[in-house]
Amino acid sequence: MTRLLAAVIALLILPGAACSSASEPSSSRTPGASASSGSATQGSQAATPRLRVTKVATGLDHPWDVQPIGGGRLLVTERSGRLAVIEQGKVRRLRMPSDLIWASGETGLMGLAIDPAFAETGRFYTCNGGNPLGTPDVRVMVWRLNATATRATYKRTLIKGFPATSGRHGGCRLLILDNGAMLVGTGDAATGTNPRNKTSLGGKTLMLDPISGDPWPTNPFINATNRKQRYVHTYGHRNVQGLAVRRDGTLWSAEHGPDRNDEINLLRNGGDYGWNPVPGYNESVPMTDQSLPGRQIAAKWSSGFPTIATSGASFVHGKAWGWFNGTLAVAALKDQKLVFLKFDASGKFLGKRVPRVLNTNIAGQGYGRLRAVTSLPNGDLLITTDNGSSSDVVLRVRPVP
Template sequence: MRRVVGFAAVVVLAGCSAESAGTAPPTTSPEGLKVEVVASGLTHPWDVGFLPDGRMLVPQRPGRIALVGKDGRVGEVAADLGDVAARGEGGLMSLVVHPDFATSRRFTTCFNTAEDVRLVTWVLDGDRATRVRDPLLAGLPSNPSGRHSGCRMALDNDGNLLIGTGDTARANVPQDRGSLGGKVLRVDLDTGEGVPGNPFGDRIYTYGHRNVQGVAVREDGVVFTAEHGPDVDDEVNALKPGGNYGWDPSRGGTVGGYDEDVPMTDLERFPDAVPAAWSSGDPTEAICDAAFLRGEQWGDLAGVLAVTALKGTKLLLFTVTQEGGVHSVAVPPELDGTHGRLRGAELGPDGALYVTTSNGRGDELLRITRA
């Protein structure tokens, strides 16, 4: 049973603070949001995948996939996930339902193993999933502690699979185009191979990233990412094929260890690096997943980029420009510290925004609409 916890009436969206605004000014909106708890009792749910019959697949970091019914009841997919290595930030992460699921019954997951981060494609039969492409893609670097071993997937407008990866806290990885870490990859959803037209002729779409947590595709095809900074400067980036996003904790290979005192986008070392569309400055929010709001039901929020925040325990709403910049930022009070750490963000087939919490115990799947 869904439980309404927001306001059903029209309320005012509070403008965000200067700290939350980062490099863009705060803004206000004349109407509020309604937040419903669709399901609870989850553990670090990372993502949401929507099935044609109205059910949802929700991967949980410890290595379980919840099957959430239209009535909010939570079951579990029977699947062999024994090789998931859930350590620190790593474990079972992103999930994508294939566009042809109605006939193929396929979905793809991304998770840490003891050796790497890999993608596996499954077929769902009732509440049981069987591996049919194992792996779809392997060899993404992983840190034994799980640090910066993330994996966020999304489909572009051509049905290709975009994969945002972390640098595994290894200094040389972000700038090394021989590594799949610290990158955004673009691959064929059926084969895992690079897509023709990729800028370097392989799987890499962009490089020089620290720890990509969110990938969202605008209606015109422009890809935006949300990325964790070190102590400062979380970033929202608009991707340019082949772009270098300027993270280099090795300082060109001149220092040992993992030097996080370098700029998040080092325009001095890399003058051609792509500047961030938005940066949090200090403090960081630990921004996470991202999704564009679409449909008439969103009113003046249609086209806004919604980004979850873990440390910031809020939802940030970015008004983005046609050129890929950020015009302004707002924080709705209904999701400002009200549900703890927010991780996954996906627009559902009903036009609502679905968000997952990541507090570790009793986590929730939320449904967000205009009030």
């Protein structure tokens, strides 16, 4: 649990009003799709609870991230360049300088993180396309929400220069850790040399101080001559879409593969995750290419063929979740479902379950593509859909007796 969640636990009461809800008696068990996936029946002695899915808000457009900000309110980023507050089931768009946001293709207003001192400062962070009048990039920006939660004021750019081309593979997820560091997951901008070039901020996870913007002092290349390299935490990534911290403090990422091998990675400081799509942008190479110099860290779970388009991810907590307690909940865009992955303390994959009520292809619930997953202090999950045309919703998922 991040310090953010601890800070708002006393304040957060999610809106009780709901547009609709659905529940299920059980979940389907599905095997992993690759050799690294193991058996879905291992470690499954705990009971599997029914899950209830409730619509918290409707009428959103590509909501990329959602976070609680206290007082029963939620803050949401919409990829087109809008911020919104959800309060008592109603969506209120914020007044903000949207002209600071560059939105193209997969890139726009994306990842969101709330400062641990938000209750006093109103400070929050976004990862987004920027510099729309010049050469676009992806960057992390600092904002302040006013006391009435009606206006977001741009304060400064914390870090910039993540590569951007057409908007493809723009990342970008944010996570604030218990030690105060900010973790940033970036995309490779569909440029083959970026992931393993340590002086590029693309295809990496980065770690920095969210107040000063300086590289985090324990980063593996903190003494590098090139300043960008000092921010690098891990490298060799294709397009990081999700970041999560487990209760044991380990850091995990969810990553898009090309036509195969979406990955869940256990992040190690200085680790090489083996994506090297050269010459040009050669997507036929392995996601984790073990033929490269040095040591490449294999994924803890891989989708095999085809991909499911793994996106946001968060660890589940609470005894009421039964078998799901301690699993990594991962949203799938292409496969339109929520996947729960179980790992042991060492990171070994133990099994996978996909609840029927959160699998559009089976249940016909009509939720469609799923983008973000946020774990709340009371153990509930928030999920955003990513279907566009202002048809998107925020869902709340909770176990029921």
